[in-house]
Amino acid sequence: MMKNETTQEKVSIFQVISYGFKFSLSYSPVLVFILCIFGIANGIFIGISTLSTQNLFDAVENAIAGGGDIQVAYTMLIILAFVLLADQIISGVHWFMYYVISDKVGGGIQRAIHNKMANIDPINLEDTKFHDDISKADRGKWPTLNVTWVTISLFTFYVPYFIFMGIYLNHLSPTFIFAIVLVFVPTMLGQIIRTKIVAKFTDITAPIRREHDYYHNAITSKIYFKETRLLGGYTFFMKKFMTAMKALSRAELVANRKTNLLDGSIALLSAMGYMGILAMLVSALLSGEISVGAFAAVFGAVGTMFSLMEDIIQHRLGEAARGMGEAHNFIRFMKISERAGVDCKPNYEAGIIAKNISFTYPGSTKKNIDNISLLVKAGETVAIVGANGAGKSTLVRLLIGLYKPDEGVVLLNDMDTSQANSKSLFTGLSGVFQKYQRYALTLDENVRMGDLESRKPADTALNEAGVEFENNPTYPEGLNTMLSREFEGVDLSGGQWQRISIARGLYRYHKIIVLDEPTAAIDPIEESRIYEKFIDISKDKTALIVTHRLGSTKIADRVIVVDEGKIADMGTHEELLEKGGIYAEMFNAQADWYENEN
Secondary structure, eight states, X not given: OOXXXXXXXXXXXXXXXXXXXXXXXXXXXXXXXXXXXXXXXXXXXXXXXXXXXXXXXXXXXXXXXXXXXXXXXXXXXXXXXXXXXXXXXXXXXXXXXXXXXXXXXXXXXXXXXXXXXHHSOGGGGGOHHHHHHHHHHHHHHHHHHHHHHHHHHIIIIIHHHHHHHXXXXXXXXXXXXXXXXXXXHHHHHHHHXXXXXXXXXXXXXXXXXXXXXXXXXXXXXXXXXXXXXXXXXXXXXXXXXHHHHXXXXXXXXXXXXXXHHHHHHXXXXXXXXXXXXXXXXXXXXXXXXXXXXXXXXXXXXXHHHHHHHHIIIIIIIHHHHHHXXXXXXXXXXXXXXXXXXXXXXXXXXXXXXXXXXXXXXXTOOSXXXXXXXXXXXXXXXXXEEOSTTSSHHHHHHHHTTSSOOSEEEEEETTEETTTBOHHHHHXXXXXXXXSOOOXXXXXXXXXXXXXXXXOSOSHHHHHHTTOOOTTOTTSTXXXXXXXXXXXXXXXXXXXXXXXXXXXXXXHSOOXXXXXXXXXXXXXXXXXXXXXXXXXXXXXXXXXXXXXXXXXXXXXXXXXXXXXXXXXXXXXXXXXHHHHTSHHHHHXXXXXXXXXXXX
């Protein structure tokens, strides 16, 4: 998906059904086929039970009147009992398979969302609206399946039943066909209107719901707990949470008021239809058009028809209609174009070349990177510095192909980042970031997360990052220590976690490594030791270092100073100090701060 691409194109119900059916056949083709067979059998057997009921009543009436054999009545009773028993067995198997397949396909559709996210251009994550789309898509996966399964059950259970009953009623009297119409039409029209109401409600509440969930996490999540309580933020977030909750409640109240009024109207029309059917039955019996057995069978079947119609319209189709808006959001999300590209073979001797690149974030009118040209040689260590918001991290994301430039071209290992696919670009690329992840996994798994395909032990990377895990009470089970109190493990300090994140980045096979404030939680003295060790382990490898601590830039072959999206200066640490520009001002200010602290 390109920047600012909209995902609000209209989605038809046929597209929703098509997507859901595609997922169903992808994960359970045989079971879906068997389910359809059992559904058809279930619908037909319910219809046959009506015919069997008529035959039983007619046989009993003839036997009582003396015009029939009592054995025929008993035979009809046995046949009806067999039909009812078979129908119960078929119905049980039918709905059991429905839930089994739903769970299996549900897991598959969740994986599809994850795969979609993995292949979408990362720049979209900078767009606030895109986060609304993700939230709505996740809520729409089950409604999409529900719409599909309602459609399958409609054509493999309900339609066969009503076709059978239509033929049966037409055989008794063609006017009885109107009975089905009286039952069906009002409720179907109501659900069409309901779909539009719910879709509008979903679109309105998506951003409100995201705020609601965020404030809820700010109040209850472990991540926010210490700061929220210590700084007295609980009351502030609670007010925000209550405001969002009230906004959701108001929107829901409006939607419920409309749907409840609609349901009342449908119920009234359905009751009128039911009375019309009974009037037709009584008239046909009194005129001798149908027998007593047919009257009894149809009278009982009317209740079944209303029950099934209520089930499909108010429950099945009603639930599908309520989720149609969310299903639309899921389909729109799945139709977002993925980041395209071709397989390329990287040339690690070519380095990184940026030619007149410019870049603007979604929703911004100012260029965050403005016409930058740069060459990073293979094996070179380059430090990128500048004030907050100067464009340092954005420039790095462009150089490693995470973002595509709006103008110009970036050649990463001789690959055009706008043409090569992500697999080609990120092979041989690693990184350590200030905002590292604290995985609730063992120490070994936390490190090996950097390269799951590698079989090498994690010990070397941990030692290089300065993590002493052997015979250390902090890691009572060594590499197998669980790093999460939630799973009966241990908790670590920020500095300890950052060392593990450094080990994770070093563990991954790489020819280029990005260090984005990798030692922010580590004191300056220990930071110097880590960088000195980094020099030794990064020989013949390209390194991009983004940092605010300018003392660490001494290890770089070259320092690039970024200011307002442009390269303001470039050179070695010593050269830039001699120039006396922005870099010298920043470095001297930090040096004075450290001196005063000492």
